Amino acid sequence: MKPGNSLMRHYLQFKDLRAEEYAYLFDRASIIKRRFKNYEKYQPLADRTLAMIFEKASTRTRVSFEAGMYQMGGSVVHLTTGDSQLGRAEPIEDSARVISRMVDVVMIRTFEQTKIERFAAHSRVPVINGLTNEYHPCQILADLFTFIEQRGMDRRGAIDMDCLKGRVVAWVGDGNNMANTWLQAAEILGFTVHVSTPSGYEIDAKVAGIQDTRCYKVFKDPKEACRGADLVTTDVWTSMGYEAENEARRAAFANWCVDAEMMAQAKPDALFMHCLPAHRGEEVSADVIDGPQSVVWDEAENRMHVQKALMEYLLLGRIG
Numbered sequence: 001m002k003p004g005n006s007l008m009r010h011y012l013q014f015k016d017l018r019a020e021e022y023a024y025l026f027d028r029a030s031i032i033k034r035r036f037k038n039y040e041k042y043q044p045l046a047d048r049t050l051a052m053i054f055e056k057a058s059t060r061t062r063v064s065f066e067a068g069m070y071q072m073g074g075s076v077v078h079l080t081t082g083d084s085q086l087g088r089a090e091p092i093e094d095s096a097r098v099i100s101r102m103v104d105v106v107m108i109r110t111f112e113q114t115k116i117e118r119f120a121a122h123s124r125v126p127v128i129n130g131l132t133n134e135y136h137p138c139q140i141l142a143d144l145f146t147f148i149e150q151r152g153m154d155r156r157g158a159i160d161m162d163c164l165k166g167r168v169v170a171w172v173g174d175g176n177n178m179a180n181t182w183l184q185a186a187e188i189l190g191f192t193v194h195v196s197t198p199s200g201y202e203i204d205a206k207v208a209g210i211q212d213t214r215c216y217k218v219f220k221d222p223k224e225a226c227r228g229a230d231l232v233t234t235d236v237w238t239s240m241g242y243e244a245e246n247e248a249r250r251a252a253f254a255n256w257c258v259d260a261e262m263m264a265q266a267k268p269d270a271l272f273m274h275c276l277p278a279h280r281g282e283e284v285s286a287d288v289i290d291g292p293q294s295v296v297w298d299e300a301e302n303r304m305h306v307q308k309a310l311m312e313y314l315l316l317g318r319i320g
């Protein structure tokens, strides 16, 4: 594909897809997951290659994309800043021109969103955001699929997207890439995010990239944010790239630990999610993350199923 090809789609932010495309993707993820669980071979991406570029560490993103691509019959090239010319100041535009002539899809984990946008602008193939300072759309894709599995899927795997409508998601912690992406999802899919962050770490609606600020409400007290919530979710106090602020953040976030008392404010059947990696005793207590309301292991596994559906969609369009 040539750069600027109007048929080519990137996935750089959650809002790059529409609500009805999400309905399609969740449906496909459910089918793809069922096939995987039944050991059915499904290789629609035979002979296709995924390049994965990591400028930050990863466990889940790497394993889910790499295993997912192999399972779909394709292959993977793994690049990091340290072992490629990216770390030696080759312009991102040149890297995009070169890499995208040799592979079919690119996944990038990097720092500023502008970096992945510059790469995408010069890429001949679809580019997927595997996390930037501002957004983590693949994670929210998995989180929403996990919620739907729990609350909006029948025994045959049929999806009810309406199960998201009017729901309350409590975000407790940093106004970071995950929080921004939850806000985009709320605006598109019709739920509300109750956000509680320490002062100085608030959400910025402009950075979050939302138009309608009614999709979230701000609470000073994290317990208030959790009241009546259908889902409580949090993330590390210090995201990758912000390590120099670690000590200041530890002090500022001390009251933003999701513990049993905080979970008790939410609905009795509320779910707990965390994108992982987690720090027990910091942003979440061990009894919550390892307790009965936690769905964190499904969340992690679902990264692979939803990303397989996403790659299939970006490369092959709608199936059937």
Ligand code: CP
Pocket: 057, 058, 059, 060, 061, 062, 131, 139, 275, 276, 277
């Ligand atoms: N949640 C997530 O993206 O995990 P990794 O940093 O391990 O990829």
Ligand code: NVA
Pocket: 131, 132, 176, 177, 178, 235, 236, 238, 239, 240, 275, 276, 277
């Ligand atoms: N907000 C975290 C998510 C890690 C998956 C970070 O950016 O480091």
